[in-house]
Structures are given as structure tokens and as C-alpha cells.
Amino acid sequence: MKIPLVDLKSQYEEIKDEIQEAINRVLDSSAFILGEEVTKFEEEFAKFCNTKYAIGTSSGTSALHLALLSLGIGEGDEVITTPYTFTATVETIIHCGAKPVFIDINPRNYNIDVQKLEEYLKLSERSGDPDPSSPRSSGRTRPKAIVPIHLYGQSADLDPILKLAKKYNLKVIEDACQAHGAKYKGKRVGSTGDIGCFSFYPGKNLGAYGDGGMVVTNDEEIADKIRCLRDHGRREKYEHQMIGYNYRLDALQAAILRIKLKYLNEWNEKRRKNALIYNELLKGLDIITPYEEEYAKHVYHLYVVRVKGRDKVYESLRTKGILCGIHYPLPLHLQKAYRYLGYKEGDFPVAEECTREVISLPIYPELKRDQIEYIVKTLKKKLT
Ligand SMILES: Cc1ncc(COP(=O)(O)O)c(C=O)c1O
Helix, strand or coil, X not given: CCECCCCHHHHXXXXXXXXXXXXXXXXXXXXXXXXXXXXXXXXXXXXXXCCCEEEEECCHHHHHHHHHHHCCCCCCEEEEECCCCCCHHHHHHHHCCCEEEECCECCXXXXXXXXXHHHHHHHXXXXXXXXXXXXXXXXXXXXXXXXXXXXXXXXXXXXXXHHXXXXXXXXXXXECCCCCCCEECCEECCCCCXXXXXXXXXXXXXXXXXXXXXXXXXXXXXXXXXXXXXECCEEECCEECCCCCECECEHHHXXXXXXXXXXXXXXXXXXXXXXXXHHHHCCCCCXXXXXXXXXXXXXXXXXXXXXXXXXXXXHHHHHCCECCECCCCCXXXXXXXXXHHCCCCCCCHHHHHXXXXXXXXXXXXXXXXXXXXXXXXXXXXXXX
């Protein structure tokens, strides 16, 4: 049996006619950049997230970049996040001229460790500059924002993060690129912080047939600035208010995503059902299965387990046709690109341990019970 990590083909087969119709609609209209399809999708996605505004972007990376820029983040600013994420979370902080500061993760849910975040903020306040309003003149950097990641599809613990953000006057940008439809205490992720960012990379729970992204917010000024920045800094055709970017979502992707959005809840429920089957079948094995926090509704973008001797288990699953993944094999503070930040091995022990033990097992809505049984049977043979 061959089981892929994600199966975009079977999903496409189910909705082929609707997708073809949407594509033809755009081709017939000859309106390919922004326009009605994008506006409608933005309205529908804002409604889905329960936010006032949604602004389509060219990717999750550009969504994060625009979110940071819209808050005026730049040189002299620190942006706090974890080293256990996809590189885009951190790249975009650096593209703004700011400094990423890492906090270790919670081993139970892989999201930012709120206690360690608080310790860092306390310390940074105590060792602070006598004149906090002039970090640039003293060459010091100051925390300006937190980017919690809702990793694997489960919300970070937002209430304490927001409380700390208020106390230390920090903005919160939710990296919801892996968590379309996930909830925190009944509220959709992306709608609680100042800004939420989503990716529509094809393998995501809501995936385009190419690149795409979205920023959501309840703040009119931020929404307006992001809308302007994503389209060359303009509101009217040749009137450029600011130096902007070509970070637009295109009409074909928007039309496709409008179809897929209608199925998102149903697909997320199927992922949750498959996660339950895995949890049940994996009981009693020497393996750590995902933990769904009381405050969270997990949407299982990834079903990540932890095992000792991970590399051998991973290889043997793959040789049996089970195309599992590793998210992530190396934490960002140990990647060559980020060495200049000065972190070293041992600085984030939880993230480091997780990178040695995690395996992502296939979990997509179309995955069948007998496929899960085969995966678990193969795993069992390797573990016992
Ligand atoms: C946590 C996280 N942040 C940001 C991104 C970037 O999104 P995109 O690939 O659409 O640029 C991703 C995509 O994989 C992600 O998983």
C-alpha cells in the first residue's frame, strides 16, 4: 500500500466540476489580478474568521511581511517567536529590519511556552535602557511584537499571551498559516490578536492551486495600510501613497479558494475524526500522540507523534510506502541562515528534542480507516 503525506488529487477529483466552472468563470472574465473574485473571497474569509477585514496576499509569507510592516516594525525592534516553525515566520521579521527573539516551546502542544515568554519579558524590562523611548540611540533593541504560531493546526494559548502583550505594550500577530478554522476558546484563530496571517500553500487545510495568503484584522487602519502595501503602495491606479510591493492574490486562486472554503469545516472534521482513530489505535505504544488542549479545537494540519529512534522508524515507514514527514528536522536557531543571531545548541532544549523525535503521519480528510490501520500496524512492528 502506498500512502502519501497529503493527497491533493483525490480532493480535486471530488470537486473537479465546481473547480472547472470557477476557473472558466475567471478565464471568461479576463480579470486576473485582484477584482471581484478576490473581493468576494476576502468577504467570505473574513466572515469565516469572524473578523471585519480580510486582505488577500500572494502567500502566507507576504501576509506576515505585510502584517509586520503595517505595525511599523523595523530597525531597533524585537519580535518574539519560537525557533520551532517554518522559516517564513522569522524571515519576514528580518526583512523588516527587526531582530527575531526566540522563546522555547511547550513540549505538550509545540507552541510558545507562555511561562518562558513572561520570564523573558520581565528580564528584558529589568535590564532595560533608562530611556525606553530611545532604543535606537542606545543601539539596544526592544520587544515590539509577539508572533505566536498555531503549529500543526492547534491554537497557541492566546489569553496569557494577550495579557502579557497588554502589560508590555506589544502587538500580537497570529501566525495561523497551519490552522485554518482552528479555534481558541470557541473563537477562530486569527481573530484574537491584532492581526492574523494565513497561507494557502497547496497542502494546507485550505490550499490553493499555487501560492496564496490572507491577512485578517478588525482594525480599519491596519487593513487599509495592508491593502495599499500589497498593491505597490497605491489606492488609485497611478497614485502611490507609499513604497509598496506586488503581494496580490490573483483571481484564479481566489475563485478556487472560494469553492474550497465551502468544504473547509467538513474537511477539518474528517481530519479530527482521523486523528481520533490514530489516537485510539496508537494507545499503549511507546509513542507520544498529539495532545488537544482544553482551550483548543485542533484542525490537525499535521498529525505529529514523537518516538525514540525517530530516523529508523521514519525510514522503515517510508520503505513500506508510508510517506511520512518531519516537521521540523532542525530548529531555526541552529540553521545556517540564523547563526548570526548568536544562539547555540542547548538554548532551546524542548525544540531541539522535538526535532529529533517528531514524525508527521499522513492525515488528510480523504484518508481511510484501513489506511490508518496499515500505518499503525507498520509502526507497531517497528516499535515492538
Ligand atoms: C507556520 C508557517 N508560517 C508561514 C508559512 C508561509 O506560508 P507560504 O508558504 O504560503 O508563504 C508557512 C507555510 O508553510 C507556515 O507553515
